Amino acid sequence: MHFNTKLIHGGISEDQETGAVSVPIYQTSTYRQNGVGQPKQYEYSRSGNPTRFALEELIKELEGGYQGFAFASGLAATHTIFSMFRSGDHIILGDDVYGGTFRLLHQVFEKSGLRYTLVETNKPETIAAAIEPETKAVFLETPTNPLLKITDIARVAEIAKEHGLLTIVDNTFATPYFQKPLQLGADIVIHSATKYLGGHSDVVAGLAIVKDEAVAKQVGFIQNAVGGVLGPHDSWLIQRSIKTLALRMEAHQSNALQVAQFLVEHPAVAHVYYPGLADHKDHDIARKQMTGFSGMISFELKKEAQVASFVEALRVFTLAESLGGVESLIEVPAIMTHASIPKALREQAGIKDGLIRLSVGIEYVDDLLADLDTALQKAGE
Template sequence: MHLSTKLIHGGISEDPLTGAVSVPIYQTSTYRQKKLGQPGEFEYSRSGNPTRLALEELIAELEGGVKGFAFGSGIAAIHTILSLFQPGDHLILGDDVYGGTFRLLEKVFKPLGLSYTMVDSRELSQLEGALTDHTKALYLESPSNPLLKIIDLEKSAAWAKEHDLITIVDNTFATPYLQQPLALGADIVVHSGTKYLGGHSDLVAGLATTNNQGLAERIGFYQNSVGGVLGPQDSWLLQRGIKTLAVRMDAHQKNAEIIANFLVNHSAVAKVYYPGLTDHPGHEIAAKQMCGFGGMVAFELVDESKVANFVESLEVITLAESLGGVESLIEVPAVMTHASIPKEKREISGIRDGLIRLSVGIEDITDLQDDLERAFSVLNEER
């Protein structure tokens, strides 16, 4: 079955009781037990809910995992995965990961005894340099947030296996439609379901899956014990959103490629980050391990001081955090999504104060180009 078909018919795609083609929202906290001490498949909705199960089975099938897990947010999913590690353990992660991931490690897990080293994870030599006797995992984003760095996942996962490390990949930007980290050697995949999977900016959710049964049992234990699970209403919304992922991602990518080339050729733009551009340093790797280049574009203006005026002058493109919705969203990472990372760390990794991240939506491309051009014109008028 092709992935675009799995998006619609994968997992539990209909109600086994009635045959309804949309799994019902089982809005319940608990379930009748016919005999004492002998619960059925479901006993309490923190531990399991039929609507959530349908979503969890779907993400597992899409990513090639043995079990899926749904959480109340992407950061809740990451929190649960990081809970697999013990005080004294060490992780290696990319130097431009999502700011919330950094904050979680620095402010929550580091005081509990977990340590980490941030490196340019594109370079195996830097991974080697960060390796210690206590290193237990390699945490990657590809494409990364916000600089769209491309990691050779197959090579990185192979290196991690040589050193008995767990490879965790945040696949939010690519989605399973464009990239399959488990098939490339990763052990765990996480998603912010809020983004492309949901696709409509109307829910907050996190997903995880693994192709390792032992890890699946441990993740399931922590999911139930910590309790940051996704409710049935949002589980239903997210499963519905996933059904249209293929057509949405195709539209996102088509627009993003045009916008990236538009920005490359604009005199007010100093640099553009998009893996679909042939001069992007990760272009060839992205072409090898992905089925497309995604809908995210980042860029820098020639005059960094004009960034605020530029983003505030846009009318069709919305100034807001998040990404992956049908509407185009723009933000400044240093002030918004990555503000929790200290300035010196941001700049070392390349996240400058003037960097702009654009989640290209599926609006008419002419309207998006006109909107950007209007904002550029405002900058020209200020000279």
């Protein structure tokens, strides 16, 4: 099937018992067993639930992996993946990652002895230089959050394999509609399904997809042992939303490109970060490994003092954290999503205090452009 058809009919897309074209919400915690020590397929919903399993099978198929896992949040998925490593192990981490990912590694796992080194993953030579005898994995985002850097996944995976390392890719910004890291050589893919996969700002969820059986056994054990699983209703919401992913991602991308071009030409804007622009430094790599550029844009104003007044003057864009919903959102990473990263490290990565991040929604694009233009004019008054 074509990918767009798989979004609707892939995985377990209907109920085999009744023929219902929507997978039922199995709102149960436990299951009757055939006899003592004789459970059926499911025995307890932390270990497995039919609705969650349907979502896990769907995302496995969409990403082209061996097995999928659904969690209560993107960070719960990331926590499970980091839990595969031991004290003394070393992780290579992208310097421009979501603040929550950095916080998890820096303030939680580092206390248990898991070490990390920040590198610019869009420069593969920095990865090779950072490898130590104890290095176990490379963890990266592409596009990154919030500077929209693009990492050559195939090249990084090649370096990682040469040294026996896992390549872990956060694919939240691109989704499997625009990018498939496992096909490019990655071993594990992570999603904050709260974002584009959920798409409606009404559910918090995380997904992980692994390429082979050995890693799947490790992840499955930790998922069950720790218990940060996604509930059946939220699993149903994500699966329902994935059915319209193709339509939404095309609309996000179309609007984002027009917004990016508008910002580039506006006299109040200093710099625009969007991989769909031909002058983006990683544009060629993005074109090679992605089929589209998604809906995230970051930019800087020429006058940083105008940032607050500009953001607060907007009426269609909503000032809020998160991203990937049908509505357009705006935020200032340094004091919102990336505030947990120390200022010195933020600035070293290029995340300035005045950086603005847009999640471009699927509204009528002229309304978005007019909103931005009016707010920029008010900020300059």
